[in-house]
Amino acid sequence: MPRPAPNSSWANPTPSRTRPARSPQTTHEPPSSWAPLASRRATTSGSFGTYNHEAAYLAGMLAAKMSQTGKFGSVGGYPIPEVNLLINAFRLGVKEVNPDATFTNAYIGAWFDPAKAKEAAIAQIDAGSDILFGERIGTADGAQERGRPSAR
Known part of the structure; x- marks a missing residue:
């Protein structure tokens, strides 16, 4: 083996x-x-993934019920399949409940830069998003700074 x-x-x-x-x-x-x-070419290689997109979908459904504006944002690291899977699952969950919802996305170009994520979150809140999907650490800090509740 x-x-x-x-x-x-x-x-x-x-x-x-x-x-x-x-x-x-x-x-x-x-x-x-x-x-x-x-x-x-070989039987000793492959890849694996997780199913956290399912939770993101359900979070989107809940977010759609909670939103007062119907405007949503997300902060991700890089636009790669693993990140987009989560963000798009959230979006699909929102659209399931609120087909008229709108979205803004931001990619910070880093795997770990809480300050950039916070800055992107604040910009989306200032643009009218009342619920954010934070794929990166720091998004909740931006929500808290703008007086929004966050599930840290």
Whole structure:
């Protein structure tokens, strides 16, 4: 049975694409939505994901019921499939309950920059969004600064 090995992520898929051929006794499974090229050539590579988009969808349904303006915002790190999956699931949940809802999105270009996320959240609140979906840490800080409740 192959042994698991530390692996790369979306930002650096190269090891997942090259290691299987060099180390067939080790499994290579990065957390990502893409299927590594090596997986077509080796049985010791693949990828895995989570189902947190389901919770994001339900959060969107709840948010639609709570909103007073019908305007929603989101703050994400980068526009990649894993992030967009969550943001779009939230949007679909909102639209299920309120088909006329509007959205603004912001990507901060970082995986961890709470100050940028806070700034993006404040801009969306100032533009009229009364509920935000925070894929990045710092979004709730912006909501609190503008006197909005947040589920931290």
